[in-house]
Amino acid sequence: MNINLDEIFDYTSFNVDRDPHIILDENLCKVCDQRYCVNACPARCYAWSEEEQKMTFVHDGCLECGTCYVVCEKKAFTRWRYPRGGFGVSYRMT
Amino acid sequence: MKRTYDAIVVGAGPAGSSAALTMARSGLNVALLERGSFPGEKNMFGGVLHRMTALEEVFPDFWNQAPLERHVVQKNLSFITEGSCFNVSFDSEEADRPPYNGYTIFRPRFDHWLAGEAVKAGATLLTRSTVDDVIIENGKVAGVTLLRDEAQLRAPVVIAADGVLSFTAKKAGLRSAEFSPSNQGVCIKALIDMTKEVIDDRFGLVLNQGASKEIVGCTSGVRGGSFLYTNYDSLSLGMVLELASLNEKGKTPYDLLNAFMQQPQMAKLLKGGRLLEYSAHLVPKGGYDMKPELVGDGIMVAGDAAAFCIVTGLNLEGINLAAQSGVLAGKAAIEAHRQRDFSKSSLTVYRKMLEESFVLKDLKLYKRAPQMLHNDRIYSQYPELVCSMMDEIYRIDGKPKDTMTRMLLSKVKKTVGLKNLMADVYSGWRAL
Ligand SMILES: Cc1cc2nc3c(=O)[nH]c(=O)nc-3n(C[C@H](O)[C@H](O)[C@H](O)COP(=O)(O)OP(=O)(O)OC[C@H]3O[C@@H](n4cnc5c(N)ncnc54)[C@H](O)[C@@H]3O)c2cc1C
Numbered sequence: 001m002n003i004n005l006d007e008i009f010d011y012t013s014f015n016v017d018r019d020p021h022i023i024l025d026e027n028l029c030k031v032c033d034q035r036y037c038v039n040a041c042p043a044r045c046y047a048w049s050e051e052e053q054k055m056t057f058v059h060d061g062c063l064e065c066g067t068c069y070v071v072c073e074k075k076a077f078t079r080w081r082y083p084r085g086g087f088g089v090s091y092r093m094t
Numbered sequence: 095m096k097r098t099y100d101a102i103v104v105g106a107g108p109a110g111s112s113a114a115l116t117m118a119r120s121g122l123n124v125a126l127l128e129r130g131s132f133p134g135e136k137n138m139f140g141g142v143l144h145r146m147t148a149l150e151e152v153f154p155d156f157w158n159q160a161p162l163e164r165h166v167v168q169k170n171l172s173f174i175t176e177g178s179c180f181n182v183s184f185d186s187e188e189a190d191r192p193p194y195n196g197y198t199i200f201r202p203r204f205d206h207w208l209a210g211e212a213v214k215a216g217a218t219l220l221t222r223s224t225v226d227d228v229i230i231e232n233g234k235v236a237g238v239t240l241l242r243d244e245a246q247l248r249a250p251v252v253i254a255a256d257g258v259l260s261f262t263a264k265k266a267g268l269r270s271a272e273f274s275p276s277n278q279g280v281c282i283k284a285l286i287d288m289t290k291e292v293i294d295d296r297f298g299l300v301l302n303q304g305a306s307k308e309i310v311g312c313t314s315g316v317r318g319g320s321f322l323y324t325n326y327d328s329l330s331l332g333m334v335l336e337l338a339s340l341n342e343k344g345k346t347p348y349d350l351l352n353a354f355m356q357q358p359q360m361a362k363l364l365k366g367g368r369l370l371e372y373s374a375h376l377v378p379k380g381g382y383d384m385k386p387e388l389v390g391d392g393i394m395v396a397g398d399a400a401a402f403c404i405v406t407g408l409n410l411e412g413i414n415l416a417a418q419s420g421v422l423a424g425k426a427a428i429e430a431h432r433q434r435d436f437s438k439s440s441l442t443v444y445r446k447m448l449e450e451s452f453v454l455k456d457l458k459l460y461k462r463a464p465q466m467l468h469n470d471r472i473y474s475q476y477p478e479l480v481c482s483m484m485d486e487i488y489r490i491d492g493k494p495k496d497t498m499t500r501m502l503l504s505k506v507k508k509t510v511g512l513k514n515l516m517a518d519v520y521s522g523w524r525a526l
Pocket residue numbers: 082104105106107108109110127128129130133134136137138139140141142143144223224225226255256257258261281282283332334375376377396397398399402403410411412413414416
C-alpha cells in the first residue's frame with residue numbers, strides 16, 4: 001500500500017473555498033533559509049522552485065492541520081485562519 | 095446577526111460538547127459553535143477513546159449509547175527495525191467486560207453524537223460557524239464574532255474548546271508564547287479498508303473485541319512513533335512525528351508512512367487493505383509545561399486548547415482529558431451564573447477543580463515524559479538493540495552461545511553505551 005498525494009482528492013473530500021484561508025508573503029519565503037513548510041506539510045501544499053526562486057502555495061488540498069503555522073519561523077502569513085464555516089477538508093470516517 | 099446567550103462554547107469537539115451538555119442540562123442557554131458543517135467533520139485522531147468516566151456520569155451505559163467501533167482487549171507495544179519486529183502483548187478478560195477500558199471510534203460519528211446529546215439537553219448548535227475573534231469589553235471577554243454575516247454573539251462567559259491551535263485563547267490574551275516545533279507532533283493517518291473476518295483472524299479477535307498497537311522504530315530516526323488500531327471493518331494506521339525533529343532530518347511525513355507500511359512485518363498485517371481516507375492533525379505533546387493561562391475574565395480554556403494531552407509513547411490520552419475538562423469548565427460557568435460573577439477570580443474555581451481531578455494530576459505526574467521522549471536513542475538505537483538481542487537468542491547457527499547478560503552487555507557497548515542505557519532507564523522510570 002502506498003499514499004500518493006497526487007491522488008489525495010480521491011481519498012479525502014474537500015469543499016474548496018475560492019477565498020484562501022492561508023495567504024503567504026512570498027517575499028519572506030524568498031529569503032527564508034529553512035523552508036521547513038515544504039517537507040513538513042503532510043498534504044504537500046508548498047512547492048519551492050529553485051530555478052525561479054519562487055514559492056508556490058496551493059490551499060486546495062490543505063488538511064488544516066496547522067503544521068505550517070508552527071514550523072514557519074518567519075511567520076510569513078499575512079493570513080492564517082481556518083476556512084469559512086462549511087469550507088475546507090471534510091472527513092467522512094477517520 | 096446579533097444574539098445573546100448565557101454561555102458560548104467555541105468548538106464542538108469532545109471538550110466543547112461536554113461543556114455545552116453540562117451547562118444545558120442545568121438550564122443555561124448555551125451556544126455551541128462549530129466551524130465544520132457538522133461536528134466531527136474536521137476532527138481526526140488515532141484513535142482509542144479511553145474510558146470516559148466524565149461521560150459515564152451522564153450516560154451510565156455509555157458503551158450502549160455512543161457510536162463505537164470495537165472495545166480494546168489487546169494492547170501491544172512493538173519495536174521494529176527495517177526487517178524485524180519485537181512485540182509485547184497484553185490481552186485481558188477484564189477489558190472484555192463493561193465498563194470497558196477503551197474503544198476505537200470514528201470522530202465524525204462520535205463527535206456528531208456527543209454534540210447531538212448537548213442539543214437534546216437544550217444547547218443551540220451553530221455549525222458552519224468559524225469564530226473569528228473575541229469581543230473584549232472593559233478588559234473582559236464578552237462574546238465572539240463569526241467569519242460570516244458579521245455575526246456577533248454575546249455571553250458573560252466563553253469556553254475556548256477550539257482545539258490545539260486555539261486562536262480563541264490567543265486572541266483573549268491567554269497564550270502569549272508562540273508554539274514551539276519541539277512541543278508539537280504532526281500526525282498523519284491512513285484509514286484502511288479490511289473485512290471484519292480478516293481483521294479478527296489476523297489479530298486473534300472475536301465479536302467486538304479490538305486491538306491496539308503502539309510501535310517504536312522505523313521513523314528514520316525522527317522522534318515519533320506509529321500506531322495501528324482495529325475498527326469494526328477497517329484499520330487506523332498512523333504516525334506521530336515531532337515537528338522539530340522532522341525539520342532537522344528533512345523528511346516528509348508521507349514518505350515515512352509509506353516506508354513504514356512497506357516494512358515486511360507491517361506489510362503482512364496490512365495485506366489486501368485499501369486506502370479509504372488520508373488525514374492529518376497536530377498533537378500538543380509538550381505536556382504540563384505547555385499549557386496557556388486556563389482562566390481569564392469571562393473565559394476558560396478546555397481540552398487540546400489548553401494542551402491537555404498526555405503522550406508517553408505507551409499511550410496517547412487526550413479525549414478523556416478534553417471531556418473531563420469540558421465538564422469542569424461547564425460546572426464553573428454554572429457556579430459563576432449562580433454568583434453572577436464572571437471575573438477571573440470567580441472562574442478560578444475551574445482551575446481548582448482541574449487540580450483536584452485526574453486532568454492536572456496526571457499531567458503533572460507525566461510532566462517529565464516529554465523530556466524523556468526527547469531522546470534520539472529511543473527512535474534510532476533501541477529498536478535495533480531489542481531486535482538484534484532477540485535475533486541472537488533465537489538464532490541456531492551451530493555457534494556456541496553467550497550468556498544473556500554477556501550478550502546484552504556486548505550489544506549495549508557496541509550501540510548505545512552502558513552509561514547511556516542506565517541514564518535512559520532511570521529517566522524512563524522517573525517519567526512513567
Ligand atoms: C493522531 C492523533 C491521535 C490521537 N490519539 C488519541 C488517542 O488514541 N486517545 C485519546 O484519548 N486522544 C488521542 N488524541 C488526542 C485527542 O484527539 C485530542 O486530545 C482531543 O480531540 C481534544 O479534544 P478537544 O475537544 O479539546 O479538541 P478537538 O477535538 O480538536 O475539537 C476542537 C473543535 O473546535 C472546532 N474549531 C476550531 N477552531 C474553531 C473556530 N475558530 N470556530 C469554530 N470552531 C472551531 C474544530 O472544528 C473542532 O471540532 C490523538 C490526537 C491525534 C492528532
